[in-house]
Amino acid sequence: MTDNGNSERPTTRTGRSGRRKRGEGQHTAKERPSTIRDVAAKAGVSVATVSRTLAGNYPVSEEARTRVMAAVESLHYVINVHAKALSGRVAGPVALVIKDITGPSLAHVAAGVEQEAADRGRLSLVCATHDDPAREDALVQLMREQHAAAVLLVGSVVPDEAYKRRMIGYAQALDAAGSRLVLVGRPAPAPDMPVTVVDYDNRGGAFQAVSHLLVSGHRRVLFLGGEAGLSSGDERRAGYRDALRAHGAEHIEELDTTGTYTRASGYVRTRDALRAGLEFSAVFAASDMVALGALAAVREAGLDVPGEVSVVGFDDVPFATDLTPPLTTVRVPYEELGRTAVRLALGRADSPVGDDHVVLGTQLVIRQSVRRVNW
Amino acid sequence: MTDNGNSERPTTRTGRSGRRKRGEGQHTAKERPSTIRDVAAKAGVSVATVSRTLAGNYPVSEEARTRVMAAVESLHYVINVHAKALSGRVAGPVALVIKDITGPSLAHVAAGVEQEAADRGRLSLVCATHDDPAREDALVQLMREQHAAAVLLVGSVVPDEAYKRRMIGYAQALDAAGSRLVLVGRPAPAPDMPVTVVDYDNRGGAFQAVSHLLVSGHRRVLFLGGEAGLSSGDERRAGYRDALRAHGAEHIEELDTTGTYTRASGYVRTRDALRAGLEFSAVFAASDMVALGALAAVREAGLDVPGEVSVVGFDDVPFATDLTPPLTTVRVPYEELGRTAVRLALGRADSPVGDDHVVLGTQLVIRQSVRRVNW
DNA sequence: AGAACAGTGGTAAACGTTTGCCGTTCCCCC
DNA sequence: GGGGGAACGGCAAACGTTTACCACTGTTCT
Structure with a gap:
């Protein structure tokens, strides 16, 4: 109870003039x-x-x-x-709830959000969950208290039942408070919910990437996929398989791997595949961080990229172009994702029934990490 | 008075059946x-x-x-x-005012700020100025309205008179509102101002970097410095000259260049130096982005790094270790910078007169972009 | 037994704005 | 010269909390 002296002055209703020198002047x-x-x-x-x-x-x-x-x-x-x-x-603020701001791609989403919000005269609140559902709960509650105009939940998830229930709860709670839940890069929990979803084409991007590899003559492509169950991971895997099928390439179980979106995971999986003597002439990494690990492992094995092994990533992190060789990868419009999320969430006040579900396109950026092979 | 038509309809018995085109009978x-x-x-x-x-x-x-x-x-x-x-x-929020969230290093500052703020039960507001002083003014004003507990201004500046006047104004305005101005990576405008400054050792870092080059046998080091007048740029330049002097190396005017902290600038300056036939066996780039450009230019000229040219950067961006070769660079504790800024700003309520000026150390991270040369 | 008191709970006054509802003025026009 | 407005300004009622005070219980001491 910080009893800040001057609140207890019941008699001085009009006492604005009573310039009593109450001497509490410690320092400031x-x-x-x-x-x-x-x-x-x-x-x-x-x-x-x-x-x-x-x-x-x-x-x-x-x-x-x-x-x-x-x-x-x-x-x-x-x-x-x-x-x-x-x-x-x-005007309530826009809240960006993110796993971790540090990720190179998430920073771009944040930039897009901040920009669009600022353009509309809103402040942006940024919070990290560190992947803790309890903290996510707490943050949504907090944002409700703050009268946030929109709450953006960003980043891939495992869309299990628990997830769906939580999202439905958030959606309704926020809707009731006049706010709006926006899921960015995550699937909608159910149809007909007061939710805005802004996603991007994981499957199509992966399809393009793997197709590029296949039409370049590669037949055996090591896939460094994301965790099983993770929405973006599953989609990218589906795109990989689509491409294989579309180009009549065989799906080889051992080459279709699963793991986290980390550099370490990419490194380990590639190294192990190499050690195990698996045959492949190309690697498709489900994220650029994973590609980084793959690049390191390949190089460590004394193999040249793209001379002996081609590599394609996913995300197009800013420095992809500065790697050696410059990395061919799938560009995800992160900044646009953030902007669109805010635009949709805030714009729906104007247009009665705007788009509640938007999927942004992804695009293969061809640099120099893929080599055409001839048989 | 948002009179949206249908809220005043006490007896809509028949209205339901009509399938009105107005379509807004939803759950809104x-x-x-x-x-x-x-x-x-x-x-x-x-x-x-x-x-x-x-x-x-x-x-x-x-x-x-x-x-x-x-x-x-x-x-x-x-x-x-x-x-x-x-x-x-x-508890008022913590406001992070930054030039642009996208920069790899600034994202880390943001992460540190968010974390420390969250630990203390504060929300974090983040805003981008895009280097516009007018917008900075507006944001400080806005934060005053928001009763922000602290306002963090992050990023190097040109500490001219106008800058000092502005900062003094901010400091006093915020102090009067019970808030606190924190300058991160920028110099204090004047002594005895209600300001907290959290900076890092630009000069020392540059000194270490260049010393490393010199003791490795390099004598002619191309310096890709920052803009003249920019606080961090000047400091790093001073460190470069200190090191030259300390190791008895000659200061060669043509090798001491100035430019922006961008990849493009690094590329152009290095390319031009090479074309002009300037002799140097090492490059010290005042930021990793600049180093990236230098690396590209050197490689483009058919020179090997570190075989023929050694390169040292500054910042230690996350992917520095993934470059080819892994970049030797000066690590700046960005996250710690953010955390410290919040800690100091919020902590001063407890301790009457805490440190108002802190300088965090920087540290050379030796990787593989520097080669020892023998004469 | 009466007083003092701990344990609860209600009343109403802030906190700093915005704005509906009324007065004033003052000007214009018939 | 009086009626009708427009232009302006003030009063006071919200807005949704917190909390100082006071009131009312039962207990527990003397």
């Missing part, structure tokens, strides 16, 4: 920031006039306006958003 | 979220009891508590932060 004067009343007093007008001058939505005489502005200036007055939010309307 | 009933009063009414107690039950700072009978909790549950009640902030105390 801890001056109460000035309120609209202080401004009104200084300008010699009523609070209503100050409010109206500042809002500019009501005629105020030139003279009153100048006096108010002068008072605002000299008192360094700033409005109190909390009070403003309590009465008039204040 | 726009229900006002429930307040503490609704909870009190439902639980059959007073608002005070509800508030006390939820706050848990006052004895409430077991029975009242259960009833309140049940009501909260069934109404999906969440507290309104604005109202709470207006009366009781609410």
Whole structure:
């Protein structure tokens, strides 16, 4: 209970003038920031006039306006958003809930979100869950308290029953609070939910990538897939298999691997495949981080990329072009994803029934890590 | 007064069947979220009891508590932060004001800030200025309105008079509002200002990097410095010259270049130096992005790294280890920078006069882009 | 037995805005 | 010269909390 002295002054209703030297001045004067009343007093007008001058939505005489502005200036007055939010309307912030901001791709989503939100006069709140569902719960609750206009949940997940139940709960809770749940890069939990989904074409991207490898003459492609069950992982795997089928290439069980989206996992899986003597002339990594690991393992084995092994990644992280060789990969429009998410969530106030489900395209970016092979 | 037509329709008996084209009969009933009063009414107690039950700072009978909790549950009640902030105390958010979130290093600062803020129960607001001073002004003002507990300005600047004046203004304005200005990676505008500064050792890092090159036998080191006037750029340049002097190496004007911290700038400067026939056996790039450009230019000229040209960077971006060759560079503790900034800004409430100026160390990370040369 | 008191719970006054509802003025026009 | 407005400004009622005070119980001491 920090008893900050000056709240207990029940008798001084009008006591703004009582400039008692209450001597609590330890170090900083801890001056109460000035309120609209202080401004009104200084300008010699009523609070209503100050409010109206500042809002500019009501005629105020030139003279009153100048006096108010002068008072605002000299008192360094700033409005109190909390009070403003309590009465008039204040545009709620956009909340970005993310596993970890550090990931190169997630940072781009954040940039897109921030930009679009700022363009619409919204603030952006950023929170990390570190993959903890309990924290996610807490954050959604918190955002409801904050009157966030939209809550964006970003990043791939395992869409099991528990996940669906949680998302449905979030969707309804947020909808009831006048907010909107937006799932970015995650599947919708159920149809007809008050949810906006912004996803990208994992399957198509993987299809393009593997097709590129196949038409370049590769037949045996080591797939470094994501975790089984993970939405993006499964989609990319499906794209890989689609491509194999479409080009009449055999699906070889041992080459179709599963693991996390980490550099380490890519390294280990590639090294082990090499050690085990598995035959393959190309690697399709389900993420650029994984590709990084693969590149390291291949190189460590004394093999040249793309001379002896071709590599394709997924994500198009900013430095993909600076690797050696520059990495051919699938570009995911991360920034656009963030922007679209905000646009959709905030825009639906205007358009009655806008798109609630959008899938952005992905695109293969061909650089130099794939070599054409001839038989 | 959002009079959206159909809310005023007490007797819509027939209206339902008509399949109106207006299509907005959905679940968007726009229900006002429930307040503490609704909870009190439902639980059959007073608002005070509800508030006390939820706050848990006052004895409430077991029975009242259960009833309140049940009501909260069934109404999906969440507290309104604005109202709470207006009366009781609410911990203000931490604001991170940054040029652009996308930069690999800035994302790490953001992660550190978010983590430390979350640990202390604060929300993090992040905003991008895109290097626009006017926007920075606006954001500081906005953060004052938001009652941010701390405002972190991140990133190198040109510390001219205008900059100092602006920072002094911010510092005082924020201090008056009970907030705190924190400069991260930027110099203090003046002594004795209510500002917290968290910086890192640019000069020392550059000194280490160049010393490493010199003791490895290099005598002619091409320096790809930052823009003249930019605080971090000047410091790193000073470190470069310190090292030259300390090791008795000659300072060669043509090798001491200036430019932006971009890949393109690094590329162009290195290429031009090579074309001009400048002699150098090593490059010290003032940032890893610049190093990337240098690497590309060197390679393009058919030179081997580190065989013929050694390269050292600055920043230690996450993928530095994945370049070919893995880049020797100066590690900047970005995440720690963010954490420290928040810790200092928020912690000063406890300790009366904590450190207001901290400089974090930097450290050379030796990988494989430098080769020892013998004469 | 009466007082003092701990344990609860309710009342109502803040907190700083916005804005509906009324007064004033003052001007214009018939 | 009086009626009708427009232009402006003030009062006070929200907005949803927290919390200082007070009231009312039973207990537990004297």
